[in-house]
Amino acid sequence: MKPYEIVTEPIDPQRYADYVLRPEAGAVTLFTGHVREWTRGIRTLYLAYEAYVPMAEKMLAKIGAEIEQKWPGTRTAIAHRIGELKIGEIAVVIAVSSAHRKDAYEANEYAIERIKELVPIWKKEIWENGTEWIGDQRGKPETDSGQADPAPFPPKTRRELP
Amino acid sequence: MITLYYFAGLREATGTAQEQAELEGRTVDELLDWVRHKYPHLSLDAVRVAVNEEYALPDDRLRSGDTAALIPPVSGG
Numbered sequence: 001m002k003p004y005e006i007v008t009e010p011i012d013p014q015r016y017a018d019y020v021l022r023p024e025a026g027a028v029t030l031f032t033g034h035v036r037e038w039t040r041g042i043r044t045l046y047l048a049y050e051a052y053v054p055m056a057e058k059m060l061a062k063i064g065a066e067i068e069q070k071w072p073g074t075r076t077a078i079a080h081r082i083g084e085l086k087i088g089e090i091a092v093v094i095a096v097s098s099a100h101r102k103d104a105y106e107a108n109e110y111a112i113e114r115i116k117e118l119v120p121i122w123k124k125e126i127w128e129n130g131t132e133w134i135g136d137q138r139g140k141p142e143t144d145s146g147q148a149d150p151a152p153f154p155p156k157t158r159r160e161l162p
Numbered sequence: 163m164i165t166l167y168y169f170a171g172l173r174e175a176t177g178t179a180q181e182q183a184e185l186e187g188r189t190v191d192e193l194l195d196w197v198r199h200k201y202p203h204l205s206l207d208a209v210r211v212a213v214n215e216e217y218a219l220p221d222d223r224l225r226s227g228d229t230a231a232l233i234p235p236v237s238g239g
Contacts, residue, residue, distance in 0.1 A: 033239050049238070050170055052231055055215035056238075080238055092239050112239055120212070120231070121238030122170035133171040135208070135235040 003077040004060035006053045006121075016077040016095035025075070025097035029104040031112060033092040035085045045126050049082040049091065052120040056080065059119040063111055067096065070110070071103040078111060080121055091123075164224050166197070167231040172209070176201050186226040190218045193230055208235050 001015055017030045035047050064076045077095045085091055094111045098104040115121075123134045167180050185193050190211045198206060210233045211218050217233075224230060 051238075052167065052169055052212070052215075052233070055212055055231065058215055115238050116236065118236070119238050120169065120233050120236055122234065123237040124170070133174075133234070134237040 001077075001079070002057070004057055004064055005079050006051050006056050006060075007079050007081050008083050009081075011079055011081055011090040011093050013090065013093045013095070016079060016093050019077045020075040020095045020097035022075065022097065024073075024099060026099050027101035027104040028095060028097045029101075029108040031092075031094040031108050032090045033112070035087050035089050035091060037087045039125070042125075042127055044087070045128060046087065047085045047091070048124040048126060049080070049085065050122050050124070051080065051082045053082075056119050056121055060115070063114045063118065066114065067107045067110060071098060071107045074098045074103055074107050076107065076111065078115070080115070080119070082121070163226060164228045164230055166193075167229065169231065170234050172204065172232050172234050175204055185224050185230075186228075188224055189220065190222045190224070190230070191220040193224060197232065206232070209233060 001019065003019060013030055013032050017028050021028055035044070037044055060078045064078065067074055067076050075097045078093070080092045081090065092115065094108050096104045096107045096111070098107065125132050125134060163182050164185050165180055166183055168176050168178055173179050183196065185196060188196070190213065193211065194206055197204065212231045212233055213222060213224065213228055
């Protein structure tokens with residue numbers, strides 16, 4: 001495994017936790033983001049993720065470098081899966097270790113917020129009666145980040161299936 | 163010659179994942195104008211451009227051999 005990677009196979013979060021664990025770390029936070037069945041009252045059958053892989057891996061590493069600068073002494077690993085994912089499967093894993101828990105919690109949340117701003121990965125929701133590429137999710141309710149403003153620009157390309 | 167990449171909804175709307183274009187010497191803004199002209203139905207309002215896998219500024223100039231990717235709003239996580 002690489003510490004910052006885009007993968008196509010199911011994610012085993014333990015590998016990333018193991019990677020960041022070291023003797024000087026007293027805390028590891030491990031975040032896994034999963035495919036959710038219900039969003040805004042609409043039932044998702046599955047998700048399809050696409051990425052600009054080389055740039056996405058660069059951007060994940062950049063987020064890791066930002067974390068290292070903001071919370072010195074942390075170690076981070078991030079993986080995002082692409083392709084078709086079923087309900088409940090892991091789309092993203094973020095592992096951060098630090099000497100004390102506060103840094104690991106804060107840095108982990110920072111990582112998911114930056115992923116949603118920066119990393120060229122796109123999610124398509126597939127429902128029973130249509131599909132939709134999902135746009136900017138920063139600050140939307142019911143996203144993994146759990147905040148509550150409407151997105152500034154949700155350019156949705158909604159398309160009904162025949 | 164530069165290589166253009168289209169992703170997600172832009173790939174579906176253009177029917178193209180990548181194409182070549184003679185845009186060396188042009189700016190990123192001019193590249194977007196070129197795309198708008200070729201695909202008038204595309205909405206590029208919130209689209210960012212990455213040149214050689216780094217987000218670029220509107221005035222950045224393209225050089226031969228560059229790759230330029232149109233990045234619609236991202237939705238990872």
